[in-house]
Amino acid sequence: NQIGYNESEWINCFNVRTPYRNIGTQGGGVNDSTELKQRTWQRLIDGDPFFIHNWRTLCSQWIKDSSDFIVRGDYSRWNKIIQDTFFPIEDSLKTVLGGNWKISNLGDIKQNRGFMFEKDSITLVLDQLSSGESAVVDLVLNHIVIKKEFGDEVIYVIDEPELHVASAVRGNLIGELFRLTPDKGQLWISTHSIEILEKSLELYNKNPSSVAFLDFTGKNFDQEETLSPVEPTYEMRSRVLEHSIGNLKDRLLPEAIIFCEGEQETKRGEYSDEVYYRKIFEGRWPIVDFRSVGGKEDVAKEIDSSTQMTEFVKDKNVQILGLRDRDDLADAETILMDYLERRIRVLPFRTIEHCFVQPDALRKFCEDHQLEPSFLLNEWNRIVEERKKREGKEKDKMKWAIQELHRKVR
Template sequence: MKIKSVQLKNFKRFTDLRIENIPEETKLVLLIGTNGSGKSSVFDGFRYSTFVANSSAKNDAYLLKPETTKEYYRKQVEVTTECTIKIYHNEEIHRLEQYQLESLNPDAFDLRKKFIGRSSSRIIPKIINQADLAEINKDADAPALYIDNDTRFINDVFSYIQQINKALREPAFRGESANTFEIFQEFIAPLNSSLSTIFGDDTAISLKIVEFEDASPSKPAKLIFQKGNSKINYDLLSHGEKQVIILLLNFIVRKKQYEDAIIYIDEMDCHLNTSLQETLLKEIVEKWIPDSSQLWTASHALGFIDYARKTDNAVILDFDSLNFDAPQTIVPQSKEVLDVYDLAIPKSILSQLFSDKKIVFCENKNDEYYNLMGIDKTLFVGVKDSRDVFLQIKNDKTKFSLRDRDFLSDGEIQIIQGEYPNHRILKYYDFENYLYHPDNIAALGLAGFDKNEYQAEILRQKKAKVHYILPKVESARKTYEEFKTGLKPESTNSIVDDFVSDEFERFYKFFDMKEQFNRTSLAPFNLTTQRLASTNWFKSQIEQLLT
């Protein structure tokens, strides 16, 4: 199940919030924003929209009292709240007031059961004897409100131990021996595997579960972990270690509930250092969230932002600095924009953090591949586009830039770099022109690659595109930020002359190898961007531009 859009009207912080354009393939939705920006209020909206009165649920009477609902949920007490969640394939959950049960669509019941939320207050300092396993199947141990503590872990521990005991003992009643390897593979190995991935496989500092003890009338159950040469009861672990174990055990015990579901977990990064943040989120998204489900989480942690930015099936929703007294629409943030990192590490302090390095702003995600080259004392930072690249260095001579050439003439490049010597411009149309340059591919030493044939194929395709590309030159140049500083554009005659030429190094400067070149002829070589960016030829070309 995947969410398509959300609307919250007169709900907590929001006058009228719309979240739209979430792609169907999205597996992770990351809400970012400063403290108090409204991220957790969205999760309250999920809980509000999907809560169903249940005699065994905690705090249900509190939720259903009209006066309490008005006080907690309504932004303006005299105006009714309204929440709508649209699910892909034309399904919808719509609720006006929590206590007006008659307003709920009975057909939406199955959808509502598939929303599973966890509040940020979920640390259980020690295991106690207060479990109620009947609550698990109904999710009746969920916090009613997102200001309440999430105490599910107690039930998870007892269920985990019960499941292992059942797997060990049931075969005895059939006159069989328990298959301890299968039990290990189902209950122990998944937890220890994730703990090793998150905390590392160094036995001196990593954790793994090695024992458990059943509860008795006089003492609670125990989970015993090994760390180095020590065996440590759960109660004695650090807050950060408990945070990870609480999350993982919940996924193990309730894995069936998480199928085809919307899972929303507030501040999963609580108490975690930066080095663990990305690893934890990656492990949960890629191992514990089924492909049929979607995880929503809120954070301003660097590791979470970095993972979401680099992951194709993740989107980032930015709640920062928005006036929710007015209607607002939030759509997925462009992940090429460096601004998504500002909450965790403002660009203004990049130079301070990397004072020993040359900071070079470049376009889109090219920084990932430029940094792979390992140019000494140089750090590449990706921003949205050539405009943002130029603006980063326009008034700051301490930083450098590297923008695509696009349709800039030789003369214009000379003038621009004379005025802004820290603003560097690629020799060729774009980043891909370097990757797919005949000399760069030849540098890989590929068996069966014919450089002359390949160069002739580029010329052939260029000739076929002349009539299509040339009319776009003038309009494309109108967007260049450099021309808004008083620098006068030259005639495009030299660009046209170069592009229509059959001389390779003349036309190749303006032939877009990213969008205009059909790479079918290169398919047998299984070339990747990472491999193409690893050659000495590529590195030498970029180094020349930066010296």
């Protein structure tokens, strides 16, 4: 929101963690500058020993804050400082890793020997933690220390936060880092982890304005590229799966598979029904897949043949549904039986194309593209009159009409 910031001021808002994070107790040339831009890395291929610096900073600040109260014997205030300093770290570790975590000892600052912990009454020095536990401690500590030092307006950048962290923990970690990020701050992550994507989708569905997705697919960063937020589509999720688990992604299914009308192979400039449905519902149902299988009879056949995999589908909690055009079907009882017995839904319009030319849809399109409100509606009424004079099947005439309207829009 700081429109007036220049480049150097923007850089001073970033806290960058590279994928080469080193939680070892050795030093690493970390600058003690009070400016955040001097405390971050210029290249993401550099080693990142910020853990030890954050740990020393936290300990030093605690000693500074508490020394006066210890001298005066004000132990109630001293205990409050202990709670404010260390309880947030312990609470975050419990949330992410489970179990009962406590910081039992600050360690030895002179020897760079970091925290000692109690985990479910077992004492552990930092070196005894697993690599995943160490990674969680590192990232949680970083968030808390940077906020204490530099305030709320910080952009936390983490390259591959999933490194060393077990799959079962990754979602918890991102959820906790998201919670720790101040309202005026931002959390930027780059990831190939499906668990982190799923957690991000969960946060997005709760509050779409709080999460944005950037897709680098097809981008050439050897030249200037403009990145804009995208909807979290099923295709994007599938690509992350492919990066994460390769060919195993084909064994994973969406929450629902909906067979619809339309040919999979279409002429140039035409689209199958599955493309329309995915585009319409991608923001609301990002993990539902639409598949064109032919005509309405083919939709029914696909639904029937899916009964052969009923047990597998039930085991994976995947719904199999059908979706067809209304066409000339006017029998409400037949539509109801299709709905109840065959799991086939029927559109309220003759075809999917008819949905696009409803007056409300045309007016909304004009509103979104700064066109005269009645422009498309008037054009459509003119095209409809021409359509009546054409010969052929109604579906073919409708496709012609849609293409005519599309030419007008272009």
